[in-house]
Amino acid sequence: MGAKFTSKAVLWIILLHLSVLAGLVIFRQDQQIKLLKNSLPFLALGEKIRYFDLLDEKQVKIDKEAIHRGKISLVYIFQRPCSPCDKNIILLNKLIGQFAGKVEVYGVVIAGFQEFINQVDNLKANFKLYYPEDPDRFLARFRLKTNLSQLLVYSDRVTYLALGELDNADILTLIDFMRKEIAKYD
Amino acid sequence: MTRKTVVPIFLGFMAVWAAIASVPAIARTALVPVNRHEGALIKNPAFTHVEAAVVYLKKVRTLAPNEKENYFLGFPTSMAADDQGNLYVYDNLGSRIYRFDKDLRFIQAIGSSGASPGPGQFSAGAESNDVRIEFGKDGLLYASDLRQKKILCFNPDGKFIKDFPVNYIQCTTPLVDRQGNFYLPSIHSGIIDVYDPTLKLKKILLAVEELDSFLVFKPAPGIYRQRLFPYFSNYRAALLSGERLLVYNLNASKLYLVKNDEITLEKYLWPQNALALYRGKMAAAIKENPDVYRDLFIEFCQDLDNGRFFYLQFGKDEQRNLNLLYRFDVEGNLTRVLAVKIGKREQDRFKLKKGGRFFTIDDNKNINIFEEEVK
Numbered sequence: 001m002g003a004k005f006t007s008k009a010v011l012w013i014i015l016l017h018l019s020v021l022a023g024l025v026i027f028r029q030d031q032q033i034k035l036l037k038n039s040l041p042f043l044a045l046g047e048k049i050r051y052f053d054l055l056d057e058k059q060v061k062i063d064k065e066a067i068h069r070g071k072i073s074l075v076y077i078f079q080r081p082c083s084p085c086d087k088n089i090i091l092l093n094k095l096i097g098q099f100a101g102k103v104e105v106y107g108v109v110i111a112g113f114q115e116f117i118n119q120v121d122n123l124k125a126n127f128k129l130y131y132p133e134d135p136d137r138f139l140a141r142f143r144l145k146t147n148l149s150q151l152l153v154y155s156d157r158v159t160y161l162a163l164g165e166l167d168n169a170d171i172l173t174l175i176d177f178m179r180k181e182i183a184k185y186d
Numbered sequence: 187m188t189r190k191t192v193v194p195i196f197l198g199f200m201a202v203w204a205a206i207a208s209v210p211a212i213a214r215t216a217l218v219p220v221n222r223h224e225g226a227l228i229k230n231p232a233f234t235h236v237e238a239a240v241v242y243l244k245k246v247r248t249l250a251p252n253e254k255e256n257y258f259l260g261f262p263t264s265m266a267a268d269d270q271g272n273l274y275v276y277d278n279l280g281s282r283i284y285r286f287d288k289d290l291r292f293i294q295a296i297g298s299s300g301a302s303p304g305p306g307q308f309s310a311g312a313e314s315n316d317v318r319i320e321f322g323k324d325g326l327l328y329a330s331d332l333r334q335k336k337i338l339c340f341n342p343d344g345k346f347i348k349d350f351p352v353n354y355i356q357c358t359t360p361l362v363d364r365q366g367n368f369y370l371p372s373i374h375s376g377i378i379d380v381y382d383p384t385l386k387l388k389k390i391l392l393a394v395e396e397l398d399s400f401l402v403f404k405p406a407p408g409i410y411r412q413r414l415f416p417y418f419s420n421y422r423a424a425l426l427s428g429e430r431l432l433v434y435n436l437n438a439s440k441l442y443l444v445k446n447d448e449i450t451l452e453k454y455l456w457p458q459n460a461l462a463l464y465r466g467k468m469a470a471a472i473k474e475n476p477d478v479y480r481d482l483f484i485e486f487c488q489d490l491d492n493g494r495f496f497y498l499q500f501g502k503d504e505q506r507n508l509n510l511l512y513r514f515d516v517e518g519n520l521t522r523v524l525a526v527k528i529g530k531r532e533q534d535r536f537k538l539k540k541g542g543r544f545f546t547i548d549d550n551k552n553i554n555i556f557e558e559e560v561k
Contacts, residue, residue, distance in 0.1 A: 087261075090260075090261075090550050090551050091260055091279070093550055094250065094258070094259070094260070094550075094551075094552070095258075097250055098250065098251060123549070123550075124550065167279070168258070168260065168279045168280045168281070168299075171258050171260065171279065172258065175258060
């Protein structure tokens, strides 16, 4: 009990306690952000896509490098049969016509890929279609917990996200947003 | 006269009579109603040479905004054109009308949309809202909004003038004559109800002829009821010059011309080749679903360049991969057959013709412009 505490030592002890506390707060907050993110049924804005292993009709594989090339990519995740998805495909066909050559579009068909490719009816996607190499992993990484379709604009991170059936306001916002994004790269 | 000369003359007469008698006999066999599951037809059409010569149409453009234009046509449903050639398109995504000049440059959006629409507004996000637009003979643009139960009226520059509350069942392509009278699909067991400019019922035109409604063959009871009621979905109408009203019955493919409340013409529009193709199409469809019923012509398309003509779209000729369009004059005579070469996946619906161009909406909801191929 005879130990003497100088004011310097006290200061160090307080600083040590504060830094441990700060570390705990940061750790806790990081945990909470992770928990919050994981509770979302979609990627958050500003988040990076870390898994993008997809196969096309001819089994040619692409991975996350495809969308990490300093380009603007539009990723549309959907499934078949799905009536709102069909409507979105019609709108996307038109939308990408306006930004031809400036945006790369990836249609990711979670379920019903072959049926969609082989169909002889009238709906046709004017963009390249893929399906996940490992569907479970893809769903987990994209945190897809609902059957809603998702539309992402990706330029090194998620910059725009729309869920479900697109309406006029979504489309107009998206056009405006894409124009601004493209202007950044021009 | 010798016996030698009389006998050949007699035999000659006999041969002529036999030939004449055989024609109705052939027709009679074809007139007998046969089991509809065999895809049989009740009557035979008149033969026409017009169908043999097909004029081809080619797609010259798809309507899409250029970099400077700020509009987006998501789900166009209806089109109209004014006398200057300006094109008006109703879009179900934006719930408004888009106006283009005759060179198809975007001019303006007409009307707006709202969840609780006010004056000059269309119902918002009403995807199933089958709004149809049409220029009245008074030069104003009329739009029927099924969900609001209103007909909205704009001037050609897009200024909202007024709206008219109507019974929802009447809401389809609104026809308005020079005096401002409305010609709307009947809710009084007729085909067309005529209302004065204050929407007071003036008269009912054309009684529904049940038997005539299914001349090709009567479909199964469920389909039959569905096809007869409400009546308006099975009729297309247009106001012609000289205060004449043209009515086309899709079920029977029958044309009516009405002037001063009198029917001046009733004619079945049954081109021979179209019927033959239809027979095959129906036989195949019935094989899959015995209760199916399809119209002979799938679309009525106005010729806004020449009021003497109108077009009926047959649709796909599967064997030749053609999308067929038949032109008739207002007397019901087939005058021309036009065709678009098609792939497996696409089919355009012809909506109107203006400035020598055909405006269509395809399955991907694009507006395409077709012109006749120059040989």
